[in-house]
Amino acid sequence: MTDSSAIAGTTYDLHGWLDALTQPGSPCGPDLEYENEFLELIRGAQGKPESQFAAAEPPNWPFVRERAESLMERTRDLRIAVYWTRANVHLQGFASLAPGLKLIDGLLTTFWEGLHPLPDPDDGDQYPRVNALSLLAHQEGLCGDIRQCSLFSLRGSGVIRYRAVSIAFGQSVARADEAAYGKEQLAQMVASAVQENPAVVNEWQSVLHQARALEATLKEKFDAASAPDLKPLLDMIKLVHGLLPASAAAPEAGAEAGGSSDGAAGPALAGAGLGGIRSRDDVLRALDMICEYLDRVEPSNPAQLLLRRARRLINRDFLQLVKELAPEALNEAARVLGVDPDSVNLQNGA
Secondary structure, three states, X not given: OXXXXXXXXXXXXXXXXXXXXXXXXXXXXXXXXXXXXXHHHHHHHHOEOOOOOOOOEOOOHHHHHHHHHHHOOOOOEHHHHHHHHHHHHHHHOXXXXXXXXXXXXXXXXXXXXXXXXXXXXXXXXXXXXXXXXXXXXXXXXXXXXXXXXXXXXXXXXXXXXXXXXXXXXXXOOOOOOOOOOOXXXXXXXXXXHHHHOOHHHHHHHHHHHHHHHHHHHHHHHOOOOOOOOOHHHHHHHHHXXXXXXXXXXXXXXXXXXXXXXXXXXXXXXHHOOHHHOOOHHHHHXXXXXXXXXXXXXXXXXXXXXXXXXXXXXXXOOHHHHHHHHOHHHHHHHHHHHOOOHHHOOOOOOO
16 A cells, blocks of 8 residues: 555555546446445444343454455545544544545545445435435544544553543543543643644644534535534534643634634634745635634625635646536637546545
8 A cells, every 4th residue: 555644653545545546437436335345344343232142342443444445445435434534533543533534525525426425316315425424423423433532642641532531521420440630630631742742733733624624525515404514523623622732722723722702713813824824734724714713703604605615726726627617618628738628537635
C-alpha cells in the first residue's frame, strides 16, 4: 500500500482511495455488498452475542480495518469508509477521526454520481446513503466508539479516554473503580499533555476542521429534510477541542472553546484575519468559521450557502469548475483545450 499517510505507525493510501478506479466500468467499481469479504467486514464490526454455548465476542476492529482497506482497493463505498473510520477510532484513538472524516467527505465530493450505495433506482431516494452515514452520529456507531476511545497519554497518568471528559462534564457517572476528574483538573491534564506532545493541538484541530467540512458537504449534497445530522458527533468533538489551552486552540476554536456568547467569536476570528492567513488550509478554516458563525447567529442568512459552495471550489482546476458550475459547457471547453471530457473528475483534496 502506498505510504501516503499514517496513523500512529499504520499506513494507508488516502489519496489513492480518492482517485477513480482504473478498471473498466464505473470509476467507483462494483457494489460489493453481497461478496464474502464485505459480509465479513460487517460481521467483524458486530461481534457475537452471548449464546448458550459461548461467551459474547466483542467486535474485531483490527480485522475490520484490514478488510476495509482491502475492499477500498476495489470499490468506492461510503459504508466501507465509515467502518474504516470506526475501526481506527478504536485502535488509534480520537486523532484518527480526522483522516476518516476526510475520506468520507472526499468520497462524497469526488464520486457523488456513482458512489456506493447508490440511490434508489426507481425514485432517486438517497436513503441508502443517509442510512450509511447515520452511523456517524449514532450511539450504536461512531459516537459510541468515541465514548470508549483514547484521547491522549500523560506521563504519570497513563491513557486518558473520552469517558473521563464525559464524567467531568456530568454526562456519565464514574464507577467505583475509576478516577473522576473535575473540568479544571482535566483541562490542566490536557495542557500538560500538549507540553509533552505539541502535536495534540494540530491533531484535535484537524478533527474539528474535518468534521465541519463534512457537515458542510452533507448540507450541500442532501436536501434539508433528509440530510444526516452530525450535531451529536460535532458536540462530542467540540467538547474535547474546548479542553485545549486557549492559546493553543486559537484561531480554530474561537467561541467553541468556551462554548459561549456570540461576542466570543470576534477576537478569535480577528486573530485569524488577513495577516494570519498563510496557506490554503487557513482559508478553508476561515470559511468554516464564518459559516459556523452565520449558521449559529444568522441561520436565515443565504450567504453561508454561497460560502460553502465557494469552499468546495477552491481546489478545482478550470475544467472541474466548468463541470460543476456549467456542465453543459464542458464538452466545448474540453474540445478547445484538447482534453477528453470524460477524464474530468470532480476531485477535491480539501
